[in-house]
Amino acid sequence: MTTAETHPLATETATRFDVDRVREDFPILNRQVHGKPLVYLDSAASAQKPTVVIEAVAACYREDYANIHRGVHMLSEHLTTQYEAVREEVRSFLNAASEKEIVFTRGATEGVNLVASSFVRPRLRAGDEIIVTGMEHHSNIVPWQMLGEETGAVLKVVPVQDDGSIRLEDFEALLSERTRFVSVVHVSNALGTINPVREMIALAHERDVPVLLDGAQAVPHMSVDVQALDCDFYVFSGHKIYGPSGVGALYGKSRWLKEMPPYHGGGDMIRSVSFEKTEYADPPQRFEAGTPNICGVIGMGVAIRYLRSLGLEAVAAHEHDLLVYATERLSQIPGLRLLGTAPEKAGVVSFIMDCAHPHDIGTILDRSGIAIRAGHHCAQPVMQRFQVPATARASFGLYNTRAEVDKLVEALEKVRKLFA
Amino acid sequence: MSELSDLYQEVILDHNRKPRNFRAIDPCSHDAAGYNPLCGDQVHVYVNVEGDRIKEVGFQGEGCAISTASASIMTESLEGKTLAEAEALFQSFHALLVDSSRPLDANLGKLAVLAGVRDYPSRVKCATLAWHALHAALEGESEASSE
Ligand SMILES: Cc1ncc(COP(=O)(O)O)c(C=O)c1O
Numbered sequence: 001m002t003t004a005e006t007h008p009l010a011t012e013t014a015t016r017f018d019v020d021r022v023r024e025d026f027p028i029l030n031r032q033v034h035g036k037p038l039v040y041l042d043s044a045a046s047a048q049k050p051t052v053v054i055e056a057v058a059a060c061y062r063e064d065y066a067n068i069h070r071g072v073h074m075l076s077e078h079l080t081t082q083y084e085a086v087r088e089e090v091r092s093f094l095n096a097a098s099e100k101e102i103v104f105t106r107g108a109t110e111g112v113n114l115v116a117s118s119f120v121r122p123r124l125r126a127g128d129e130i131i132v133t134g135m136e137h138h139s140n141i142v143p144w145q146m147l148g149e150e151t152g153a154v155l156k157v158v159p160v161q162d163d164g165s166i167r168l169e170d171f172e173a174l175l176s177e178r179t180r181f182v183s184v185v186h187v188s189n190a191l192g193t194i195n196p197v198r199e200m201i202a203l204a205h206e207r208d209v210p211v212l213l214d215g216a217q218a219v220p221h222m223s224v225d226v227q228a229l230d231c232d233f234y235v236f237s238g239h240k241i242y243g244p245s246g247v248g249a250l251y252g253k254s255r256w257l258k259e260m261p262p263y264h265g266g267g268d269m270i271r272s273v274s275f276e277k278t279e280y281a282d283p284p285q286r287f288e289a290g291t292p293n294i295c296g297v298i299g300m301g302v303a304i305r306y307l308r309s310l311g312l313e314a315v316a317a318h319e320h321d322l323l324v325y326a327t328e329r330l331s332q333i334p335g336l337r338l339l340g341t342a343p344e345k346a347g348v349v350s351f352i353m354d355c356a357h358p359h360d361i362g363t364i365l366d367r368s369g370i371a372i373r374a375g376h377h378c379a380q381p382v383m384q385r386f387q388v389p390a391t392a393r394a395s396f397g398l399y400n401t402r403a404e405v406d407k408l409v410e411a412l413e414k415v416r417k418l419f420a
Numbered sequence: 421m422s423e424l425s426d427l428y429q430e431v432i433l434d435h436n437r438k439p440r441n442f443r444a445i446d447p448c449s450h451d452a453a454g455y456n457p458l459c460g461d462q463v464h465v466y467v468n469v470e471g472d473r474i475k476e477v478g479f480q481g482e483g484c485a486i487s488t489a490s491a492s493i494m495t496e497s498l499e500g501k502t503l504a505e506a507e508a509l510f511q512s513f514h515a516l517l518v519d520s521s522r523p524l525d526a527n528l529g530k531l532a533v534l535a536g537v538r539d540y541p542s543r544v545k546c547a548t549l550a551w552h553a554l555h556a557a558l559e560g561e562s563e564a565s566s567e
Binding site: 356359418 | 542
């Protein structure tokens, strides 16, 4: 165990997490971009895939493929078993109480929309309130606005402080008699802020208000325990945890899922259908209409196993080391300003430069083989809050290194020279 | 492979640092806003047209070096042009950015420094944003989107 005096990271990561070994698991890291070795600093947009995931998806099609939940033949039964095993994998990943609380989705976006439509909509009347924060991804703003237009409910927004954090007292002040739902981002993709969600949930629950957490950026970087958090819903996407895109999962407490009407109608979500009366299946199948992205789910299961085999604590420590190092080095670049300096942060550095627009930064970095994101990061209200049109953002995955941070800094010096 | 210096030529860097005609023209005969929803770049273009001739063009806004320089060079290139000449210039400019097989149109003048943009497909919209706004202004629309 570490003591208060020694930095917990430097020593532990060196022994417990071998990044050079880990990099060998990601074939794309061998490629070149514009003649330079790829430096991939855009994992918050989407993470790269390890060989085990790529192979699992390929093998699913090559050796195991059939439709699931409907065949008596061997392939279908076999793949159904594998598919359902991923549900257990996700349950254990989030420490949910039961597999029945895990609904497969297309990703975090669909998870939020499902909850908005099947859980929140029936509870809303004109004038009711839904609380979000000022740092939400568009996927946790627009579904609520759409509900608002339909029902007359209004969105209340917890303000973001200058360092990119929110204050619990501001959140508490927004909770009112009319609050019907709280939906907040666990970790911000634009600022990296880790929100005090446990305290927020407790405050909301004191008033019997259910809470959804958007965990798209949290699950890649920290271990999440939905029972300890006591959240009512939790959503994430497979592609940000080194799995395939277009798949993800929604966790919902059994007591809520049971009372929720279906989201989409179709095959697989029914118990029986006749033109007189259709009976819906129990959760989670009730929310999984149609043939899903079967091999994608299989791939997501392998990705979760891969991530856990490295140890989430070790991954978190490694990424925190990169964050601390990058923050220190970037802060020394004249004319560079970091956006999002909250004390609790995940591996995201958003920044602007006096001399150059984020787009120009992005293009120049790209020519050095460095992939970052430039733009509003699907969080335009955050840009408005900080009065910038866009930011440049470097985000770290488990395969990044300090040497890559050095390359980033070097390239940013080049930007400064060009535009000075 | 093209070099960064082909994109960020000295002329472009200079127009980015000191954009020409960077002002609202009030009153003006035509104006419109241009917006690139992908990156949030925005520009407002103001034009005074007398008869069928463009007397002056100004712009304001916030954007990357490419969109700022392109808007700045555009305002200089258009002064004194007829509406038909302006339209033809836009067509040539657009072709310059999207079709590398096309020979350089001599009428482009200073606009030709933006030719390097065609090697950066994701940046073409930056270079055409002000032009779309100009087009919208002359057509009597209030807004243009680069999408
Ligand atoms: C915080 C956050 N929420 C939600 C999403 C949406 O995820 P997806 O597009 O996979 O549905 C993202 C992805 O960018 C995100 O960063």
